[in-house]
Amino acid sequence: MRQALKLYTTIRKNQFMMATVIGMILIILSVGSIILIPSMTGQDIDDTLGTALMCIWLIMAIIVFLNDQSRRLDTWLYTQNISRGQLFLTRIILLVGLPIMAANVVDLGLTAVRHPHILMATFNNDITVSANVLFMSSLFVIIATIIGPHWLKLAGSIFTLGLMVLAGPMIASLFKRISGGTSHFEVIIQPIITVLAALLIFAIGYYLAQNISDDTVDEAVRVHYLKWPIVIFVFVATLIKTMSNPGRNSVDGFLLGLILPIILTVVTFIFVFKPTFKVTWDK
Amino acid sequence: MTLVIENISKKIQDKQVLENVSFELNQGEIVGLVGRNGAGKTTLFGTIAGELIPDFGRIGLNDLDYNKTTRLHDQLFYVDMPENWLRHYSPKKIKTILKVSYKNFDESWYDAEIKRFGLNNSKRIRTYSKGMRALFAIIVSFASRAQYVLLDEPLDGLDVLIRDQVKQLIVNQVTQHNTTILIASHNLIELDTLVDRILLLKNQTIDRTFAIEDNKDIKKYQLAFTGDELPRFLRDSGTIIAQTGHIVTIVFNDFSEDLGIKLAGPEFKFVEELQISSEDVFRASFAEEAFTWQQELEADA
Structure with missing residues (x-):
């Protein structure tokens, strides 16, 4: 594992340095603007700096991650004295864990210096935000692991993100019902459940990454036995969403609700299985 | 030390590319791999090196499963040609990376060869000509001091003078470091002057192994x-x-x-x-x- 971390940081040294420099610039700009512009409320900047840093670093991480595949660095790393699993874990640590941790350290550090009285509240807020970001990252990582072409990775991520946004209120009400609205649940239990869910997704990703061969890089679904489950998932997820809309009790409404799931399923099926149709008038 | 390829089978997009491929590579040998276009030479290289996971079979080195024993992986060097990660970096940066990944990386030899062939140390490899890129891939392969080197069309795109130099490099590498080299090539005339024996890949398998004199x-x-x-x-x-x-x-x-x-x-x-x-x-x-x-x-x- 040490070799994997050492090799990956050597390869991506410039990008890590760039991320550090960008982070430093953002911190200096934020702190500088508070000092130089007295009318500006420091509290607002402190609240958003950690999240902004996290987002910027994670966007850079996504670019680096996708770039590894397009530069065929992945292909070469598979031949190195690190396993596929170690490579997967290295990326999780350096491209997901590190940005989240670093952003939190900056956020808490600045808060401790400037507003020590709200340190605990900031800490609680950071835990919730970090848990959610970790969960979203785990979804992206597993999608990017399973799906081959870049644009399909992005399409898959947008689809899943859309589902998460749509399912968000439902999940929130479920959490509320379980917790009975206690703040203890929201501050401690909810982030723990979110982190555990993210770790479970990462564990599945780790297992899959060990069995992915480089020859599947252009395939929509790189894991053979997940092809049908993904097509079915697209249908079921879209169907649940469309059927939950009002006016689906009538036959017309029901049929109307079937249109989008069927279209999306057919499109997914075509990308996943690449069926060839032969149009001919010959007997 | 022998690299043993045992019954390797590989399907790509439901098409059988390799089927029960078996052969051995002994220390200090130069072996040619020939086959028609699309016969599966690059797939075989990728499978031996670990890029591709075989559907069946085993690659053994020192009685260990090579693919599962990652610590053995600095004993073998392969970069797929012509598209590979090297093109995006300069020789200087590549040296830094390979020093981490190959424990026996020969830095002084690498620098000397880069200088000898007049390759620009700070320019990215993608700015090189096709021949220079092929030459650089060979220098990198040998500088790794890996025991096994797989070269895919190493003489492709090289002019006659550089080709002679490269052939000399290959022979020196084998004589001085006892390296085993597997060369895939369509240039059979060049192979004849280099290799100890040739493996013929036909019908998804090694159809025959031959040495001209035998x-x-x-x-x-x-x-x-x-x-x-x-x-x-x-x-x-x-x-x-x-x-x-x-x-x-x-x-x-x-x-x-x-x-x-x-x-x-x-x-x-x-x-x-x-x-x-x-x-x-x-x-x-x-x-x-x-x-x-x-x-x-x-x-x-």
Whole structure:
């Protein structure tokens, strides 16, 4: 594992340095603007700096991650004295864990210096935000692991993100019902459940990454036995969403609700299985 | 130390590319790998190196499973050509990376060769010409000081002078470091001057392994026939490489005593056995395909 971390940081040294420099610039700009512009409320900047840093670093991480595949660095790393699993874990640590941790350290550090009285509240807020970001990252990582072409990775991520946004209120009400609205649940239990869910997704990703061969890089679904489950998932997820809309009790409404799931399923099926149709008038 | 490839099978997009491929690479050997375009040479290299996961079979090194024992991986060097990660970095940066990944990386030799061939140390490899990129890949491969080096079309795109230098590099690497080199190439004439033996990849498997000097079954003849038409048995039992009027150059894949007696008959004015090359063996191995194409061409004409 040490070799994997050492090799990956050597390869991506410039990008890590760039991320550090960008982070430093953002911190200096934020702190500088508070000092130089007295009318500006420091509290607002402190609240958003950690999240902004996290987002910027994670966007850079996504670019680096996708770039590894397009530069065929992945292909070469598979031949190195690190396993596929170690490579997967290295990326999780350096491209997901590190940005989240670093952003939190900056956020808490600045808060401790400037507003020590709200340190605990900031800490609680950071835990919730970090848990959610970790969960979203785990979804992206597993999608990017399973799906081959870049644009399909992005399409898959947008689809899943859309589902998460749509399912968000439902999940929130479920959490509320379980917790009975206690703040203890929201501050401690909810982030723990979110982190555990993210770790479970990462564990599945780790297992899959060990069995992915480089020859599947252009395939929509790189894991053979997940092809049908993904097509079915697209249908079921879209169907649940469309059927939950009002006016689906009538036959017309029901049929109307079937249109989008069927279209999306057919499109997914075509990308996943690449069926060839032969149009001919010959007997 | 022997690299053992045992019954490797690999399907790509439901198409069987490799089936029960087995052979061994011994220390200090230069081995050629030949096959027709799309025969699976690059797939085989990728599978040995660990880029691809075989559906079946095992690659063994020092009695260990090479693919599962990652600590052995700095014993083998392979970069796929022409598209690979090297193109995006400068030789300077590549050196920094390879020093981490190959514990025996020979930094001073690498620097000396980069200088000797006049390669720009700070420019990205993608700015190099095709020949220079191929040359750089060979320098990197050997500087790794890996025990096994897989080279895919290493002489492709090189001019004659650099080609000679590269061939010298290959020979030096083997003699000085006892490295084993597996070379995939379509340039069989060049292979003949380099390799100890050749593996022929045909019908998804290693169809035969041959060394030119050991080959007794394959024979090449130049002969002149007496009649108006080429004797039928020649077409049936050999591959015609060239024909000018009544003079024919032919390779027999499976030369037998019966054939020798026929050639000594009155149908021929002149018969001479020629030195066989890997190209001849290659042609003879694909005699059926060549014959079919020949017939199709004749039918079209």
